[in-house]
Amino acid sequence: MPKDRIANHIRRLRFEHGEMTQQDLANKVGCTRQTIIVLEKERYVPSLSLAFRIARVFGHAIEDVFEFVEEH
Amino acid sequence: MDIVWVGIAVLGCALVILALGRFVWNLRPQREMGGLPVTSLEKLGWVGLAVTSFVGLGLATLVVFEGATGFHEKESSRLIFWALLMSGIGVWAAAWAVIKRRSGETVVDERDRAILARSLSVESVVVLLSLVTWTVTLTEVYWDSGAIPIAYLQLLFWSTLIGGAFGRSLGIVMGYRREISVDA
Numbered sequence: 260m261p262k263d264r265i266a267n268h269i270r271r272l273r274f275e276h277g278e279m280t281q282q283d284l285a286n287k288v289g290c291t292r293q294t295i296i297v298l299e300k301e302r303y304v305p306s307l308s309l310a311f312r313i314a315r316v317f318g319h320a321i322e323d324v325f326e327f328v329e330e331h
Numbered sequence: 332m333d334i335v336w337v338g339i340a341v342l343g344c345a346l347v348i349l350a351l352g353r354f355v356w357n358l359r360p361q362r363e364m365g366g367l368p369v370t371s372l373e374k375l376g377w378v379g380l381a382v383t384s385f386v387g388l389g390l391a392t393l394v395v396f397e398g399a400t401g402f403h404e405k406e407s408s409r410l411i412f413w414a415l416l417m418s419g420i421g422v423w424a425a426a427w428a429v430i431k432r433r434s435g436e437t438v439v440d441e442r443d444r445a446i447l448a449r450s451l452s453v454e455s456v457v458v459l460l461s462l463v464t465w466t467v468t469l470t471e472v473y474w475d476s477g478a479i480p481i482a483y484l485q486l487l488f489w490s491t492l493i494g495g496a497f498g499r500s501l502g503i504v505m506g507y508r509r510e511i512s513v514d515a
Contacts, residue, residue, distance in 0.1 A: 290440035291370045293507075297442070302363060302510050306441050 266326040270299045272317045288312040354456060360508035371434045372443040373507050376450075378426040379500030382419040387493045389415040394486065403482030412489075445511050450502025457498030461491040 273279040281295040288309060297303040298313075305313070314321040393412055394402050402408045431438055439447075465487045473479045 291443065293367050293370050294440055294442045296367055297364070297510075300363065303442060309441060 262330050264301065264328050264330065265304045266301060266328050267298060268324055268326075269295070269313065272319070272324065276317060284313070284316065287316045351456075354452075358453070358505045358509070360505070361510065364508050364510065367507070370443060370507070371430045371438045372447065372503060374430050375423075375427055376500045376503030376507075378423055378430075379496060380504060382423050383493050383497035383500060386415050386419040387490070387497065390486075390489060390493065399482045399486055400480060403480075403485060416489075442511065446503060446506035449506055449511060450499050453502030453505070454495050454498040457501075458491055458495045461494045462487075465490070 269284070273281070273284060281299075282292050285292045285295045289312065290309060294303065294305075298305060310321055310325055314324045317324060390412060393408050397405060397408050402412070465483075469479050469483060
C-alpha cells in the first residue's frame with residue numbers, strides 16, 4: 260500500500276515574507292510555535308482550517324503551500 | 332479440569348503481556364520529535380505527573396504504615412490523605428493558572444487537543460490494570476472468608492482515580508514525543 264505524505268513550503272514562505280519567525284506565524288494562525296516547528300519538519304498534518312489559515316497569511320492558495328505526495 | 336484453567340490463565344496472561352508490550356512500544360519516543368519547545372499542555376502534563384506521583388506515594392506510605400483497615404478507621408490517617416489530595420489539586424490548579432498567564436495568545440491548539448484525546452488511551456489502560464489487579468488480588472486473598480473488608484473499597488477507588496490521572500499525564504507527556512495527526 261502506498262504511503263502518502265503532505266509536504267509543505269512553510270519554511271521557504273516564511274523567509275520570503277520578511278523572515279517571519281515561527282512565533283509570528285503561530286500567533287497569526289492561532290497555534291503554538293511547537294506546531295509550526297513540527298509542521299515544517301513534516302511531522303504533523305494540520306487540519307484543513309489551519310492549512311487554509313496558513314495559506315491565507317502568505318497570500319497563497321492552499322495547494323501552493325501544501326502538496327500531496329504519493330509515495331510508492 | 333484444573334489443567335484447563337491453568338491453560339486459560341497462562342494464555343490470558345500471555346495475551347495481556349503481548350497487548351501491553353505492543354501498547355508500550357507504540358508509546359516509545361521518536362528521536363526527531365526531541366528538542367522542541369515545551370507547550371503549555373506539556374508543562375501541565377509534567378505537573379500532573381509530579382502531583383499524582385506525590386499523592387499516590389503518600390497514600391501508599393499511609394497504607395504501608397497503618398494497614399488498609401487502619402487507614403479506613405483512623406481519622407488522622409484520612410485527614411492526612413485529604414490534606415495530600417487537596418494540596419495536590421491546589422498545586423495543579425495554581426500551575427495551570429501560572430502557565431496560562433505566562434503563555435502567549437494560544438494556550439492550547441488543535442495538535443494539543445489531539446494529543447489530549449489520545450492520552451485517554453493511556454489513562455484507560457492504567458485504570459483497567461488497576462481494577463484487574465485489585466479484583467484478582469482481593470479475590471485470591473479473601474476467597475476463603477467469603478467477604479472483603481469494606482476498607483478496601485476506598486483504597487480501590489482512590490488508587491484507581493490517582494492512577495488514572497497519572498496515566499492521563501503520562502499520555503500527554505509521551506504524546507509530544509510521537510507523531511500525531513488531527514484525524515488520529
